[in-house]
Amino acid sequence: MDLKVNIQQDLWEVIEKNYENESYSSAILDTIHVLTETIRNKTGLEGDGSSLIGQAFGGDTPKIQLNKLQTESDKNIQKGIQDILRGLFTAVRNPRSHDKYNDSKEEADAIIFFVDYLLKIIDKSKVNFEEATFLTRVFEEYYVKTEEYSELLVNEIPKRRRTNVAISVILQRKEGDIESLRYFLKALFEKMEDNDILQVYKVISEELKYTNSDEDIRTILHIPSAKHWNKVDKVVKIRIENILFENVKLGKYDSSNHKCRYGALGTWIEAEHLMNFESFGDWMYMLVNKLKEGDDEEQIYIEKFFWSKLCEVNSHNIDYWLKSYIEDGMKRKDERIIKKLKSEIMFVDNHPWWNVFEEELRNFPEIKYCELPF
Structure with a gap:
């Protein structure tokens, strides 16, 4: 019987080289390796040898279930195949892994045909x-x-x-x-x-x-x-970030109907996205510029969807544009900016911005650390 045409094609492709070179013991080991990987892939287990077989086929609810396990015969088949598989590792694989064997073609054919039979049984089985x-x-x-x-x-x-x-x-x-x-x-x-x-x-x-x-x-x-x-692949990442940049750049929020007029996609950006964007400086300039130069809808858009994210990504190493925006606002006593700064730092005693804006804060004694009331 021609082994090549009488076993599964996937198995033949794995053992072909050693088998055709008459390295029959190696072909046997290749076959049992296929068996091992099949069981691992079907169950998700990482074990080997008898331990793998026990985990895959043993217990009241085996991971690989060969039948309904309702009758005594069903249970005997499950246990019998489990024992056979254990025996294959103990009596066939392990000795050939540790000692030099010189199997004949006939011996290899017999073992390979039998493992192919077991693989077909496993292929038809159910998994939990x-x-x-x-x-x-x-x-x-x-x-x-x-x-x-x-x-x-x-x-x-x-x-x-x-x-x-x-x-x-x-x-x-x-x-x-x-x-x-x-x-x-x-x-x-x-x-x-x-x-x-x-x-x-x-x-x-x-x-x-x-x-x-x-x-x-x-x-x-x-x-x-x-x-x-x-x-994300860098070329893809840069492209998507550019799409997001253009979306946010147009962003406006209509307070009358509580909806974004433009820029809805950009609102899904999180602080951790922002801090890992390739053109971080460009993002900082664009966001801060919308706060400084934008109309009311643009400013509300940034304040609603990006102010807290700006503060988070700049908390320990503040960007030039954001720092300048806050400093200028404090010099002009811009209540909107002062209120935003106060809400950011007043409940965080060790917030780095206490030091960043130390000089400016001397003019605002009302901004001081307050313990949270809970």
């Missing part, structure tokens, strides 16, 4: 974690928007499935509630390695590469944590 089913709970209308619920939900995802789940959430984000998805992704990213998060951001970068859609940009700004903004 089904991504599509799990995602219905992430996208449902009754998602509980709390850190505790989100963390409990994330804990159900096998480690190897976390990246795929995160990518699925990003790709399907328009189908869900963005606040729910924000809670979920925050909890999920906290469980993921940095390299895995980078994989997600490759997808995010592709989603942003060509789009001009406010919805595309808005959802990407809001759902993943702003602290990861620098993981």
Whole structure:
């Protein structure tokens, strides 16, 4: 029987080189490596050998369930396959990993055919974690928007499935509630390695590469944590920041109907986005200039959506334009500016701006530290 045409193509592609070179023991090890990776990928487990088999196939609710586990025969099959797989690692893989073997073609064929048979059984089996089913709970209308619920939900995802789940959430984000998805992704990213998060951001970068859609940009700004903004591909990042810059530059807020006349997209920018923007100085100049030179609607737009963010990103190292704006306002005794400065520093005893504006504050003894009343 021709091995090449009688086993699964994916398996053959892995073992072909060693098998064709008559390195039959190595081909056997390749085969069991495929078996190991198949089990890991199906379950999300990270173990190896007997430990991996026990975690995947053992217990009352095994991660890989070969049948309904209702009858005694069902349970015997589950246990029997588990024992066979343990035996493969103990009697076949481990000796060939530690000692020099010189298996014949016939021996290799017998083992490879049998492992192929086991792979087919595993392929037909059920797993306790089904991504599509799990995602219905992430996208449902009754998602509980709390850190505790989100963390409990994330804990159900096998480690190897976390990246795929995160990518699925990003790709399907328009189908869900963005606040729910924000809670979920925050909890999920906290469980993921940095390299895995980078994989997600490759997808995010592709989603942003060509789009001009406010919805595309808005959802990407809001759902993943702003602290990861620098993981967007730089060329994409610069382009999106330019779209946002032009949007905010036109920003106006109509107080009569409590809506943005222009610049709604820019209001989704968070402080952590702002501090990581490539042209930070240009942003500072533009925002402060709208406060200084803009009409009432422009000033209200900045004060409503950007003043607190400006203060946050400039708290420890204040930008020249913002510093000049506040200093000039204090010299002119501009009540609007003085009120903004007071509200920013009066309840923070160690706020750096006490020192930055120390000279100017001497003329305003009414601005002093006050303890919060609670």
